[in-house]
Amino acid sequence: MHDILLSISDLNVSYGKKAILRGASYDVRRGECLTLLGANGSGKSTSLNAICGFIKPTSGSVKLMGTELAGLDPHRIFAHGVAQVSQARDLFPDLTVEDNLRLGAMRRGSSTAAQSLATTYQRFPRLADRRKQPTRTLSGGEQQMVAIGRALMSDPLLLLLDEPSGGLSPQLCEEIAQIIDILKAEGVTLLMVEQNLNLAFRAADRFIVLRDGQAVDGGDVAAMAGDHEAIVRNIYL
Amino acid sequence: MHTPAESRTAPRWIFWLLPILALAIPLATNPYTQFIINAMLIYTLVTLGFSVVIGNLGQLAFANTAFFGIGAYASAMAGNALGLPWLLTVPLAGLAGAAGGFLASAAALRGIRLYYLAIVTLAFGELMRWFYTHAGALTGGTDGLALDRGDIFGLQLNSDTVQFYIFLLLTTLLVAGTVNLLRSRLGRAIVAVRENEIATASLGIATSRIIVTAFVWSGFVVGIAGAMFALHTGRVFPESFGLTQLIINFAMVLVGGLGSVIGAVLGAVALTALPEYVRAFPGMEEIFFGVIVMVVLLVMPKGLASLLRRVSPIFHETHHRD
Incomplete structure (x- = not known):
């Protein structure tokens, strides 16, 4: 029996009259990296936005260790331990790297925040060198590090990553994969949306395939033994 | 190793030299110039408060003239109706202005943004002006309210020099308070919202x-x-808190530099002094004033504070708007 951290049941989300998620159900196990796969418009990013409260579900349930999150405001969901790194990274460009990171720990005491800051600089030494630079002056990879580091400053139970490789070179994608490896080794639970299948299968323990707003397939990445063609067919055909 | 883009903040003690040096100003002024310098201190605070909302928080709210009027009338009314000495009306005026700020924030909390927020807050200011005009004896109507300035520890408050030292103290404390606010966790969050x-x-x-x-x-x-x-004018009128005042305050924020504390001081000083210089050209004052403001903004769109930042990185502020 697996230890379930997040349980999504019969989740429905619509933009106006257009239904995006139509009864999606899946679980995220504690300590794993689960990746959501699917074609454009299948509801992957909408799933993440519904979990962290940017979009209110029309019905269904999002339970974090038994606590219902569906319908709560984003800042309340964050307080329950769910942090998201969005596709756009949502950094504050005029603020320094350190200010951006500290904002991630705004709800925590200053001594805990200082400790988290030291841990973040250990995880991403390059950010320590850039701590006083406005984030708009950083490269794409460094900005992604700031976004992930900022989300981790709150010591979340669950980290949502939306397209972490978006707009990054293959070399930087590998860096992101290494960061995910480190986070997994530290026991951070990750729910990731990733179009780059190489990265998705390199980093994830399990996958869920979404199609037309429903979870239609899923399994262990290791069990695929590198044969990802069936999944690709399932996603796109 | 620093990079050009790296933000560096000035050692704080350097800025404490300014008010200390300013203590000597009354030695070199006549009553007229002292009156203008006192006005600079007042408008420094008006510009600073305005800049926090539009520059640091990034909300296009034009309620600052309303806060200014609320504070002035609260002070005059508390002095007249309750017989409080002016000094005791100061915290009351601050609290009344804060209450006005709370009311104005309601519009922003309801998701009203940009031009809509601008119009709602402008309407708030005009509504307050209507109230001052029509509230009868309470506000003195169009005649306004006269202020019995009295004294403080035996020093006559109608003296421009006494006013200067009180204004310098209040301005220094509130500028330092705003700098600390913007450097705090709360200040980071204010800029993050922007x-x-x-x-x-x-x-x-x-x-x-x-x-x-x-x-x-x-x-x-x-x-x-x-x-x-x-206290400075000795009488408050509704017309002191109208659209012209608002436009001048807005120009002070932009000429100084949006969201910059140093800019708020520079903008207030420059645009309080400027009308006194263009007074030498009767009938042309507004034209000169407008042209000079336009030229400054065309040459330095980020305001006078950006000029100082170019001179030395010690003038770099963490939370100004780039």
Whole structure:
């Protein structure tokens, strides 16, 4: 029996009259990296936005260790331990790297925040060198590090990553994969949306395939033994 | 190793030299120039409070003239109706301005933004002006309220020199308070709301509280400036808090540099002094004033503070708007 951290049941989300998620159900196990796969418009990013409260579900349930999150405001969901790194990274460009990171720990005491800051600089030494630079002056990879580091400053139970490789070179994608490896080794639970299948299968323990707003397939990445063609067919055909 | 883009903040003690040096100003002034310098201190606070909301918080709210009037009338009314000495009306004016800030923030909390927020807050200011005109004996109507300035520890408050030292103290404290606010966790959150409100909420920050706090602080600072204005002029009129005043205050914020504390001081000083210089050209004052403001903004779109930042990195502020 697996230890379930997040349980999504019969989740429905619509933009106006257009239904995006139509009864999606899946679980995220504690300590794993689960990746959501699917074609454009299948509801992957909408799933993440519904979990962290940017979009209110029309019905269904999002339970974090038994606590219902569906319908709560984003800042309340964050307080329950769910942090998201969005596709756009949502950094504050005029603020320094350190200010951006500290904002991630705004709800925590200053001594805990200082400790988290030291841990973040250990995880991403390059950010320590850039701590006083406005984030708009950083490269794409460094900005992604700031976004992930900022989300981790709150010591979340669950980290949502939306397209972490978006707009990054293959070399930087590998860096992101290494960061995910480190986070997994530290026991951070990750729910990731990733179009780059190489990265998705390199980093994830399990996958869920979404199609037309429903979870239609899923399994262990290791069990695929590198044969990802069936999944690709399932996603796109 | 620093990079050119790296932000560096000035050692704080350097800025404490300014008010200390300013203590000597009355030795070199006549009553007229002292009167103008006192006005500069008042408008420094008005500009600072305005800049916190539009520059740091990034909300296009034009309620600062309303806060200014609320503070001035609160001071004059508390002095007249309750018989309070002016000094005791100062915190009351600050609180009244803060209450005005709280009211104005309600519009922003309801999701009203940009031009809509501008119109709603402009209407708030005009509504307050209507109230001052029509509230009868309470506000003195169009004649306004005269202020019995009295004295403080035996020093006559109608003396421009005495006013200067009180204004210098209040301005220094409120500028230092605003700098500390902007450097604090709260200040980071205020700027974060400006840059991306949704992303700020996603970090567990209750953006509504941040917005209210910025408006309330702005109202408090400008409300105290209102009490200073009441003492400075000795009488408050509804017409002192109209659209012309608002436009001048807005120009001070932009000429100084949006969201910059140093800019608020520079903008207020420059645009309080400028009308005195263009007075030498009767009938042409407004034209000269307008052209000079336009030229400054065309040459330095980020305001006078950006000029100082170019001169030395010690003038770099963490939270100004680039």
